[in-house]
Amino acid sequence: MAKRPLIEATKREQKGSHSVARLRKEGAVPAIIYGSGAPVEMISVSHERMREIIEARSRTVDLKLGSKSQSAIVKDVQYDHLGSDVFHVDFERIELSETVRVEVSIETHGVAKGTRLGGVLEVVHKHVSVECKAGDIPNEVVVEIADLDIDQFVTIGQLQIPEGVKVLDDPAAICVVVHPPRKEVDVTAEAEAGAELAEPEVIGAKKEEEESGEES
């Protein structure tokens, strides 16, 4: 079970792009909290703290708003165009005993035996859909790949999932595979071949020629 981080939030009254831009300049992230039949509240959280939570991949947090603390799930995170700053966060109020469906990232651990022999490791599924209690959401699912030889794979059914977590994806689906070595590509020959420039076909150009032929 993942440890829940605490994040302090403050209520915000103003909305609109100018006021949230001001908030972001001050090092805060505009956010919203909803769910559990309670009214929707506009809040702001610390950008630095939010980055820490994202890096730790914690799905559930203890959100301290004023004097009361409530558990919430990070429902959605919006980033800027460069993906470096968090622009907005959606939190959903949740009971820790409530069952939720989330996507958990798959992480590989170790260096596959097959890659040392020239094989190419491919992580086909980067996420796995799971159903579990909100308090039991794992931060990540780790796959040990050290013994994986060429042409060997790990299916979703073989993943070591913590107790109380149910996988929703097809258990036969391959999530990590080591492909055999590729043929050596002659890059110089390819580059030379690329030097010649041909023209692409123009859609409708032939029709015009035909039409002009008919006219004459």
Place this chain on the structure above:
Amino acid sequence: MALMPKRVKFRKTQRGKCAGKAMRGNAVSFGDYGLQTLESGWISARQIEAGRVAVTHFLGREGKLWVRIFPHKSVTKKPLETRMGKGKGEPEMYVAVVKEGTVLYELAGVPEDVAKETLARCAHKMPLRMRFVKRRHF
């Protein structure tokens, strides 16, 4: 073979603008690491190919590379020592229009330090400022 469209509706295009920021294609989606542009501009088919060759040459048979951009736009040029007028020149090359934040290449199946070194070599072939990025988890 240099990248270019197979079929086009019009052979020549107007130059256009590269205004704005990349609102899609700005995150690492296929691999684990990526090369992201920090400026907007044109990247020619030759430059895209040079970047790909630089990666393939350095990695050999290791890893997997994705090229996320394609040169859809034709750029024309008038022949040297030609007087102005007499219509638009002939297509000279094809370019990809990229906006600030676009992820151009993605890499998987290699350790982070190797990916950094590889994509740095690739970035040297590019006409714009680039940076190394990693896949986001949520």
